[in-house]
Amino acid sequence: MLIHDISIPISESMAVWRGQPAVAVTYVRRLADGDHATVSHLAMTVHTGTHVDAPSHHYVDGPGVDGLDLTTLVGPADVIHAMSAPALTGDVLSGLGIPNGAERVLFRTRNSALWSRSPGEFTTNYVGLTDDGARWLVDRGVELVGVDYLSVAAWDHLVPAHRILLGAGVILLEGIDLSGAAPGAYQLVCLPLKMAGGDGAPARAILIEGD
Template structure:
C-alpha cells in the first residue's frame, strides 16, 4: 500500500485567502524559559491550507461540518487530471474528463498543484477553478465530494455560484490539496477535518491510499 499525503503544510509563510486571518503559530510556554512543557498556540481561519467546506459556508442554515459526518470524506475517489491550458473546469471539461459511472468523490488535478512549489509564498488568484455550469454538471452526478488543488473550487472573482450549486446539493468541497505527486486514477480517500462544532469549514489532513 502506498500513502500519498495531499495536505499542504501549515506555517506562518503559507498564503491565505485575501482577507482571511494570517497564520499565527507561537510557543508561549517553553521548557527553556522555565515551563514544565513546550506548549504551542495556533490562530488561523478554518479555511486555511487543506480544508473542507460544509454546505453552511455558502448556504445559510445548511449543514455544518460536524453534521455532515465522515461518509463523504472517506472512500473510493477518482483523481482526474486536466491539462495545463485548462483554466476553468466547465461543463465541457466535466463531460470529457473521463469520470467513471457511479463515482461519488472526485479530485481535480490541475496546473494549480505547481503553485505549492512555484512561488509558494504568493497567493495565486489566477488558479484553475470550477465554473457554475461545471458545478451543475458535477451536481447532476450525485457526488458526495468534489476537491481541487488550490484554495477554492470556485473562481477567485466569482466565488458564490459554484459554491452554492455544489454545497446546495449537499456536496462537500475539499480545497487546498496538493496533487503534484499523484497520477490520475482510482484511490481511497481519507480526509479527517477537525471536529469543530457548528461551523462551516475545518482544516483537514487528507491522504490517498493506492
C-alpha cells in the first residue's frame, strides 16, 4: 500500500487567498521559555491550505462541514491530468477521459507546480472550473471534486461555479498538491475538522494506491 499525502503544509509563510489573513502561529506555553509544555495557538481562516468547502459557504441555509457525508469523503477517486488546460471548461472536461460514473474526481493542472515554485505567493492566474465546467460535473453525477489550488473555481467564475457545485451537494476539496500523483484510480481519504456549522474546514487528504 502506497500513500500519497496530497495535503499542503500549514505555515505562516504559505499562500492565502487575496484579502484574507495570513496564518498566525503564537505560543500559549513554550518549553523554550521554561514552560512545562509547548502549546501553540493557530489562527487562520477555514479556507486555508488543503480544505473542504461546505454548502453553507455560499448558501445561508446550507449544511455545515460537520453535516457532510463521510461516505463521500472516503472512497474511490480518479486523478485526471489537465496539464495544458488554461481553464476547466465543459469542453476541456469532455476531452480528459473522465471515466463514466466517476464519483470523486481530482484535477491535476499546472497549479500543482505552484506549491513548490512560489509557495507563499497567491495568484489569480490559476486553473479552475468555469461555470459550465461545474455544470458538466453536476450533470454527470460527480459527488466530490478536487482542484490543486485554493479554489476549485476559476478566478473569473468564483461565485457561479461554487454555487452550481455546492447547490448540487458536490463536496469541494481545495488546496491539494497533486504534483506527485500519476493519472489513474486511487482511494481518497479526506477528513475535514468537525467544526460545528463550519463553512469549510482544513483537512488531511491522502490518496491510497493499491490494496
